[in-house]
Amino acid sequence: MAKMKFLCDAERCIECNGCVTACKNVNEVPWGINRRRVVTLNDGVPGEKSISVACMHCTDAPCAAVCPVDCFYTTADGVVLHDKDLCIGCGYCFYACPFGAPQYPSPQERAFAVRGKMDKCTFCAGGPEEPGSQAEFEKYGANRVAEGKLPACAEMCATKALLAGDGDVLADIYRKRVLRRAGRPQTWGWEKAYGADV
Amino acid sequence: MKLIKKSDPVSAAESPLASHADGKGVSLDRRAFLRNAGLTAGGLALASQVTPGLVRQAEAEGPVAANGEVQTKRTVCGHCSVGCGIYAEVRDGIWVGQEPAFDHPFCLGGHCAKGAAVRDHGRGERRLKYPMKMVDGQWKRISWDQAIEEIGDKMLEIREKSGPDSVQWLGSAKFNNEQAYLFRKMAALWGSNNVDHQARICHSTTVAGVANTWGYGAMTNSYNDILKSKSILIIGGNPAEAHPVSMQFVLRAKENGAKLLVIDPRFSRTAAHADQFVRLRPGSDIAVMYGMLWHIFENGWEDKEFIEQRVWGMDKIREEMARWTPEEVERVSGVDRETLYEATRLMAENRPGTFVWCMGGTQHTIGNNFTRLYSIVQLALGNMGREGGGTNIFRGHDNVQGATDFGVLSDNLPGYYGLSEAAWRHWAAVWDLDFDELAARFAQDTYPERGGPDTKPMFTAGIPVSRWIDGVLEDSDQIVQPDNLRAMVFWGHAPNSQVRGPEMKKAFEKLDMLVVVDPFPTVSAVMHDRRENTYLLPATTQFETYGSLTASNRSVQWRDKVIDPLFDSRPDHVIMYKLATKLGFADDLTKNIQVNGEEPLIEDIVREYARGMWSIGYSGMTPERLKTHQQNWHTFNTTTLRAEGGPVHNEFYGLPWPCWGTPEMKHPGTANLYDTSLAVADGGLNFRENFGTERDGEDLLAEGSYPVGADIQGGHPRFTADLLKQLGWWDELTDEEKELADGKAWNYDRSGGIIRVAIEHGCAPFGNAKARCVAWNFPDPVPIHREPLYTSRYELVANYPTYEDRRGFFRLPTRYESVQATDFSDDYPLIHTSGRLVEYEGGGDETRSNPWLAELQQEMFAEINPVDANNAGIRDGQDIWLEGPEGGRIRIKAMVTRRVAPGVVFTPYHFGGHLEGRDLRENYPEGSDPFVLGEAANTAFTYGYDSVTAMQETKCSLCAIRPA
């Protein structure tokens, strides 16, 4: 049984924000809401690494565990979604989420036409409305997976750093890359610090 | 790992920025800081202005909707020279969707922030919507007819009094090839060489330097070809932000074992991925390159056979190299012996290696020296003309390569023919116009007393975009043309990409007329206090028209029209036709081009220029060939770019020029320049004979090196009718060909016959010569170091002084030593350098008007090292004043970071709309103000122009900073 996952290859991510605007584009995410963002560690110094982060669609999703109105559900292939009609915008899920994924529109901004309700990455799988319907698009954005496509952020990643899809396939792709990298460290300064043959 | 919650709209008190200022925040990245800063500063106000916009009405049965079919168009991102393909989905004339083009050979579906956000162009919320005119300081909507009428009348009046050279035509790298060509032709018919575009200020020194080394001034290989590199040297470039999708190839090459060496003053995002990062002082590239050459020759790493066969003048380089001992290199550049040895070894032991440079290597008073010496390093290593090697010069705008090729330049005609009489006669013939009539449209006097040559303005380089300010402000008896510039036409050109803001404001105000033709009002509309005679004409983006564009690797891509022109905008070539009609030369402009209504037919323009562009081989292109390539993206190999099967089997994607001869020759294009391992007919080549066959008694022709299958096995001069006769090949021409070819050289033969015969014999039409290391026609024949005009190391001026002041350089007096005579480094102790951000492009008006991008970068800032920040009493996130030595100052945010070295301040150059602390938002026509405004970095940048191309110096000036 496939399990949908994200994987961001920090060796490839160049913090170009392609994934961020791709998400804005296909889902019409309004100003102020960021379903995906790129985080950089050690900015501007050796060891700088960037990774693109959104909802990771956890197997045992902490957000779902704490939700007081139980608005979360999971598809058969592991995509964590929620019902905005039920959501009360309390913000508990934000505290529970290890990745800071849940977003809440500001009072001025009626994001997705629903005031105050939580919004997060849907794995481009919409929400609990008829897949591809106008109602779904307005509340949750695009439903690409129903059309046989994968998340826009990963599909448009500049360097194919961000991968999205069946976890087993992702692991294969990534393993191949790591194998190719083997024999040579990819971390800046390693060779210098530890000699050429680390 | 600790993730930082970023964009939840917080109040100022809760902002992570506030906590960071208290020292509690940890590892806050640049984006977090700016995004939050923006939100507290103005983001909320902005957010409420963003309308929810068009919502895609998706359908249950997939992409086809009930009330109209979804059409998919193939277009190309308009934001950089990588040229990523895009599938645009359109329904009922509305751009409803954007899908990644996985089958596109350059991007494989990938995009950076800009490319992934192009669909917003289909909305154009902040576009300039109607023709506008300033009446007593207020914008007023007018009709197209009125606008063209008034502008034309004023131009004709100026022409009457001051001659045609008093109007400056600034064209654009945003034009497609056909528009670029038409624009240059239009300027010619107007009768002036005062026409230029962005290439002047981004890669003109590359084009000049590289062309003068081996023949063509362009990227030699391709982004894709980097996959074959074993080492990659990037100097003065930051592709992770400027050409993000190119990093797909760089990082994959790295995965395959290639080594990445980044040499830059900044620890850039690209440097973050490097195997070795070398930090140099801005402007000291000559020292570092000689330092590398020193290690190459010291260790015997040079490719002796290659140099012997294909390089001339390396001995002169070694003479200059002798002074660049490791100690001297360190003194000038700050790079020590050991570091540079390792860097050089990395390149020497991992061949073939490619050499990438961008604007860090071009925007200097000695930029032409930089670009030539970079090329010489590659020659020494024998990396030229090889797969995986080459000088991969990443161009900037999506079609800056094409606009350069089509001569939107003050010193050239389409195809780099120059401005000689022969060149004009060639193009007059292609245009089917009488040369004398054409010549009569130009000013006729010469101005030797003003420092000019004894030739008429038709044959002298016009005023370049970098110097238009001086063309306006300089005393008219110092300018090598009848009068000052009195009208400026900014046609797809932002003014904030040019230096000296305060003087620019004066120049704007002195103009008799200012015309802006652009999809956006741009900073040109707002940075001055003009009250009359100022016009804004709404042009479309490239998504509202169609045509071809040339990516950095010389591949020509065809773009579909995605949507109809928005609002009351018109495609550029339509506006050109309108204006030409008013000015009275529309019939000449389109003599052999069909005009539908007011729209010259793009396909006919291709057919016309193909009849003249022999020199760089656009001659083999037809609209049909280009469209077939566009429809068959999936058939091209993504490493070699060669089609494998399909209708264009064996051709290279986009027929990278030179695509020799006539279309009937079916030349496949040339993916890697100067590669002798292929036959010329199959994309092979050698270095060009462009500088004679002999110099100082030495042979300049290649020795023992020739493309596979060449009948002349060694060097030979360029082909001419006479050479063909000598070789006994003349009778291989047809009679019709003979008629046009007789007495002509290969590139002036409008039959294409000479080229055909040369290639049938396996020879490059332009001859087979050595690359030359000494450009004797340049101010510094051997590239040497000269300190910038505003240097932080004044003590070095004694050894490395700049040039003498000049007169009549691109028609203007040009100062060098009189600027350098003063030491500014006490009052302005920090080096000021500039560069790019991934979210924005160029002057930024277009990208700052795209909410998806604007949200990500809301504040203009300066990167300052903690040492300098603490010395100046500046904290992260604080407002500061940054002042340049000519007095231009900008009020911006401080970003304290170790990305820059102590003593260096970096600013991004995409912002505009603030001027010296003043917010100019209210000066924009209503509803056309970009979401994000900010100070233009170039307001604080200073005088200084390259000695060959008048490129402005924006990579090392000086500045002082203080808290605001």
Place this chain on the structure above:
Amino acid sequence: MKTRFLFVAIPLVAVLLLLTGCYESRDVTLHDAGVYKGQTDPLVEMSADPAYQERLRERLLMVQTDR
């Protein structure tokens, strides 16, 4: 003028508030961790279909690998 308005407005608001207090929602959502209480998403069923999963797997292999 203003006070007159308030005379009407305040009781009105009070009455409204009272009425609100009387209103009782019939579909109270009681917390029951992990048990979804919202609308059914057809995608949940769709996504269990092996053919659907295969389609996405093929897409992944087609589009996100290096070529």
